[in-house]
Amino acid sequence: MTTAHELHAQGLREHLAPALRALGLAGRLRTFDLPDDTHWLLIGLVERPAADRVAFTFGLGLVRRSDWALTAAPGDRPDPRVRYGFEVWRARIGEVLPIGEDVWWEVLPGPRWQLPLDDAVAAVRDYALPELRRRAAADRAPGGGPYLSPAELEDVNAALLTASVARVQRAELADGALVLTGAWTRGDGVARIVLAGAAQGFLSAGDERFKSVRCVDTLGRTLWTFP
Structure with missing residues (x-):
């Protein structure tokens, strides 16, 4: 019987790599980049082999081409x-x-061994590539980009966790608003109430760069705007 390691190698060669190239990525079996004039938009395969299976995920990276040109790193x-x-x-x-x-x-x-590969490609297409493109665009835009780092969001997310509300994944400035992104849905009344309180906290800081707080889901769809 074909082993998991053999199927994994076959899947990378015949399925995963061609599918990623079809999405516009360039690269070899394990490292890929999305063409961009100012940034390296990167996706790398991370593997965790075991005796009877191979687990894998992807590492994502965004590097300015100007920064890379100044480094002495190999490659x-x-x-x-x-x-x-x-x-x-x-x-x-x-x-x-x-x-x-x-x-x-x-x-x-087993007969369904390709399903994880299909699911991984969908995750790259629907989430990883849009996120890389969005972050590259934000880094190019003056006044955009991250407002708070993940570490700086810890207190806010701790309060959300207490109320069983999904955490804030990003807090960024865009078009005069502070945009909070998280795995929320419009019908979640508890999330709306708790996030309204969080938004009031951000607005009370008096930061002149934003006048409202907008909460969006992980696909970028606006859910609520405060005030």
Whole structure:
């Protein structure tokens, strides 16, 4: 019987890599980049093999081309699986999925062994690439980009956790508003009430760069605007 390791290698060669290239990515079996004039938009395969299976996920990275040109790091492009220290942003793909935490797919022997590969490609298409493009555009735009780092959001997210509300994944400035992104839905009344309180806290800081707080879901759809 074909082993999980053999199926994983076959899946990368015949399915995953061609599917990622069809999405516009360039690269080899394990590292890919999306063409962009100012930034390296990077996706790298991270593998965790075991005796009877192979688990995999993706590392995402955003690096300014100007920063990379000044480094003495080896290679013709950054590797999203390597921490250089000058990245604009890096994360595992699970962080940009609605679940908001590390996600691993597993290739196992059997008639449905390709399903994890299909699901991984969909995650790249629907979440990783839009997030990389959005972050590159925000980094290019004056006055855009992150408003608070993940560490600075810890207190806000702790309060949301107490109310069983999904955490804030990003807090960024856009068009005179502070945009909070999270895995919320419009019909979640508790999330709306708790986020209204969080928005009031942000607005009370008197930051002149924004006059409202907009809450959007992980697909970028506006749910609520405060005040």
